Amino acid sequence: MLFQVGGQGTRPTFFEMAAAQQLPSSLRAALTYFYRPFLHKVLDYEDEFFALLMLVLETHSLRTTDASFAESLYGLRRRAVKIRVKKDNPRSDVGDRIHHSGLEKHQKVLSVVFMVVLPYFKSKLHSIYNKEREARLRTSLWGDGDERLDDADYLDGSGNSFVSTSRSDVEASVATHLKKRIQKIVGACYPWLHAGNEGLSFAYQLLYLLDATGFYSLGLHALGIHVCRATGQELMDTSSRISKIRSRERERLRGPPWLKAVQGALLGCTYTVLDYAQTGLIAAVFFFKMMEWWYQSAEERMSAPTVYPPPPPPPPPKVAKEGIPLPPDRTICSLCSEKRANPSVLTVSGFVFCYACVFKYVSQYKRCPVTLMPATVDQIRRLFHDV
Incomplete structure (x- = not known):
């Protein structure tokens, strides 16, 4: 075990259970990211590859530690729930009547089904639903572009019809x-199934957080399993338990000496891979999270707007020789030689006049009265604060 989250009592905290539940998804993302440049063909079947990997890890972990792969990393163990009824005091607290025992064989098998098989089918249904949704979106945008021809009758060059549909084409x-029909059924039913599953998961997690139930998920409730913290003695006995299991497996080897040697070497390699699987996979998750943070920071730095100093203002327009001269007081209109009323700016030159004066002048001469630049009444802007 790499680390153990501390806490009081044998009941794990909500955060321990949430972390153990989210670890497989982080592990899958890490493996996909890490091996994508090397194993393109293998990762074309990443659902099957990850399901097979988790099948090996979960089976080994349940067999040796009575916990899932993620739960064993946090020092958690699965215990079967048995309620003992006391005849002398039937009104005693329910918590006092709950007895935990080791997992039975069928509970381990069903645990693997809930942790590996069902997530695999959920992932396949999710991919089918995404394809169906993309197809519907493409059809709604571009229409159905498939060229539909008659399945039986075709015309040859002379105009005579003949049957060219073979049995393989019909099949x-x-x-x-049938495939399209299944995709449509999945596209219609999957959102409801997904919403129901997520709703039940949220309900169980909320009840677990409020200490209203001892089951963190529907699967644990269906199997009658509580997840508890491992005691110090259980953690110490794990290595001896694994050694006993492996010694029994070596004793079961049959055949000639050379075959036993080959089988023993294969078992030794398998045991070595399983022993270092936790360390290697946790290192992969850590590497993935670090690279995700690194590239996210780099993208934020690249996408952040660069702050440049404001450009210098352009030089003021020059007064034309034939234009109206500017008064010495900036608040005086150069057209009426009085204090500006309803000040308005002419955008082509930037000079401010009375609105009535400049509107009348521009309407008549189609130019700025100071710079003689071409202008229209659409280029007059009212100002709410005189400058």
């Missing part, structure tokens, strides 16, 4: 139609 069309 292929039936299989394609």
